[in-house]
Amino acid sequence: MSIAIDLTPARAAGSFYLRIGGAIVGFYTVLAVIGSIIAPYGANDQDLLSALDPPSLAHLFGTDALGRDMLSRVIIGTRFTLTATLVSVAAALIAGVALGIAAGYLEGRIAAAIAGFIDLLLTIPSLVLVIAIASVIGAGLFGLILAISITFVPPMARLVRGRVLELKSEDYVEAARAIGTSDLGIMRRHILPNAFTVIVVEASLAAGQAVLIAAALGFLGLGVQPPAPEWGTMLGAGREYMQRAPYLVLCPGIAISLLILGFNLLGDGLRDRFDPRTG
Amino acid sequence: MLRFIAVRVFRIVPIVAGVVTIIFLIFQLVPGDPAVLMAGPMATEEQIATLRHAIGLDQPIYLQYWDHLAGLFTGNFGYSLTYKGSPLGEILLRLPATLALAATAIALTICLGIPAGVLAALNRDHAADYAISFSVVALLAMPNFWLGLVMISVFSVDLGWLPSFGFAGWRSVIMPALALAARLIALIARLTRGVMIEELRKDYVRTARAKGLPFHTVVVRHVLRNVLIPTLTVIGLQTGYLLGGSIVIERLFAWPGIGDLLINAVGLRDYNLIQAITVLFTVGFLLVNLVVDILYVAANPRLRHA
């Protein structure tokens, strides 16, 4: 009863998507690394006398209610969002791959139990699960990462399990088993490399989702503590000033959308390159 | 068919029980003494004890778990701090708002997403296809709350066309439903386009054309129907997204639904209510899936024994 949504773009678009997506994600990664060096101001430098200044040469994205430079906050916020995204996706990846391979490759009760557990977690709508976990753990970077990664484990595990089940019946795996290769050896040498492409594609799309969820939590006020320049939180704070200073909502919104776009295009492009079946 | 439905319905019971158990376990992780936390600093020891008893926190964990499970199946959602008892009444009061929002979002998805996908497929690699594909990519990248904010800014604040908040008449549902549906519209447009292109390549289209049927007749009579089955199924399966998305959207538009209630409950640390709503959303999602599942098989009799 699972129908994968076919997101595949026209084939010619695939490599174009890959390049654009890669460029965007690369751009953000560079910003995350050198952001605090190239930002014209500090993320929390206040200048009350120039509060709510509209965009100008001195402040390209304008200033917020405390006179903080929005451009600098957006740039420096990159590191935060990207860290939260990559750490939570990586954590989900490790746990999801381990669970997925175990559930797919092992046989018997344990595998069935793991698969059942994954399926159960999958039935909780992801944002609902994130909010439930965030409400239990409390606001902050750690809670954010934990909530997002827990949410991403089940879909990742399910995907990997499906791929492993497919691979398991392939001739070369059966052959490896026949010559007495150990389970771990088979997983490491045959299953993991072959499931790799699926995992990479999924991770890239999940990263886009993670950016979205982090921003949504920030917007709801469940994300990080101020004055951290988190985009969703900035957007939530800026909405009050929307009439007077719309750029406070526009700038972080565009930053979020562009990064999600990058991850989405990257994922689509990767899928197109790696996975000829869905061409 | 009846037997099939019975089997599916029966199968969902352990899944519901399992999910409820997992959610119960998540909420056991609340740090500190929930009764002290919930009663607040004004409370006397006596009041804390009363609350602990009312929630059942003075019982051993397995009894709490059993009460919780039994409570859900009897429609008593546990002790809510905010409502000084079962929040069932409040949940029922708010349910229509959430259902209206979700139903409108689904209707918008069907009315906008499918035609857009069909249009793109029929004009493949022409201007309309590019325009639609570009919009899809853009919509998938925009957070729904941001889209909602931009809409409020344009349609409420600048133009004054639509009310910006609350649950007051059909006009107030337009913006929240559109913001909620945007992502789904994009997904469905993309899916419809893909399925439609596949379908147009199939033999029966060529055969029908060879028989001399006009192209649009083939499309309307045969292709569209085959496109609609998977598309509508996917829309059904996306209710989980709709439910999750409605939380943020309800907050943004002060829409008095369950999602708004959830965020209020988080603010007031009404853990039992948060838990009840988490269960409600999950079970709602499972039930919609069940219905979609049954309808899907009903539409594809070949799958019945699969």
Next chain:
Amino acid sequence: MRDLDGMLSRRAILIGGVAAMAVSDLRLAEAARADNSLIYAHSVPVTHLGPDYGAFLRYPAGYEVGYVLFDRLVGFDESLKIQPQLAERWEVASDGKSTTFSLRRNALFHDGSPVNAAAVKFNIDRMLDPKRNTTNQPIWSPIAGADALDDWTVRIRTKEPYALLLNTLAHGSGAIVSPAAIEKNGDDSMALHPVGAGPYMLESFNPGQEVVLKAFASYWGGKPKLDKIVFRYVPEPSTRIAALKTGSVDLIDAVPPHLVQSIKQEAALEVLTKPGLRPMGLAMLTTRPPFDDVRVRRALNHAIPVATIAEKVFFGYAHASDSPLAFNTSGHKSAGSYAYDAKRASSLLAEAGFTRGSDGTLARNGQPFAVRLLASEGLFPGDLQTAEIAARAFEALGIKVALNKIEAAAYWDYLRVAEASVAWDIAIFGFNPSNGAGSYHLDALFHSNPPGSEKPAAWNIVRYSNPEVDRLIDEAKTTVDSAKYDGLLGKAQEIIWNDAPYVWLQVNDIISAARKEVRDVRVWPIVFTIVRDAHF
């Protein structure tokens, strides 16, 4: 294919049916407005309505509803002067220790029972029970008891002459509720099913969401002017303003200063402002080092540009404090000012033994100066922003600041806790003397907590203790002569100001806004927007 047709139409029916069901259940605000009802969108949710059990805690929304739902022996007008209400007249005994009230004979509770002397005595006794009346104890504890002299005469006795007895009775917690309803529904039933004697009675209450009151036809003052009043919780200021502009609500509170201009531009709208009585401040836990050192507390007072905050963050709708009391609180006296002077702040910290390390952080005896700064979001005007400015200013001095933002609805729960479990060093806080009296304000915030008490008796969350201040406050409370009262309070204000248990910030103006056709909305300086007399 047949099967599919069937499925599609069944699905369409299903979706259509759900939508239709939902729409038929809509609480249509626009339809409700046609029938002479007022909709007030306010910024804080109402969760309890009884005057007991600290129930009006979610300030100010609960009080605002309470002032319409309940009558009191006496009431405030908009400048907080006392007016007759359920009592037609009253007389103070010559020794000043009792006051005799003559009740009006035609007042009824919403359940039809009469508001007689027995009912009033019942209510006074109830509020004297510290278990029932938790938050407002300081203004009730001077009262000794009440006697019903006959059916329509009540005498209220005080332990000492009590200058503010009438202010207490006019206060939100002075609400007179129906003893019959409590008898019938239980001791804590007022929280969700309040039965009072005010001009409007409860129609429906959806905690945290909406309160609907309807006109009480048998009100002693005649049938009220409106049919209904709806109090609806709308947390977002921009949403409230947009709703006011489109006319889907008639009245809003807590207008952020930066949005006042956008309301003034609209011909159909009117801005209602009044200087507030709530001085904002950063509470410092004075019993915990390093805040037990007055030099440290004064240093932080010199670190924040309060005048600039008033001008730039509050757009001039706020003024820097000059006393622990707001400018219009009774007994206010200008007590001084802490100039914005980072150098002076640094030298005070150096005097207190702090040195700046090579990385710029302050430390004393190897211990870095690190504070946890607790801030609410959306509870007080500009609260989070002020906290962010303060955090930045303290960091500039070399203090490590961890800002901890708490949801507005849960914020109170962090403030008034046992000393050992206070999870902050500095917390943003503003106290609103809801009876308008300076002695109450100082008593609640700065009178020493009783020895051995874990939680503050009232709101002395900083654990400030100064025997001289205690004496001055105690004496002021029993002083009826107003010049002497002012003198005592003035002295207390100067001492407290110099002891600086708070970083004194600004006093905000209260800003509400209404559609022009709404008349006689009263904005009280104690942050309340009162719709008791409102009409179209």
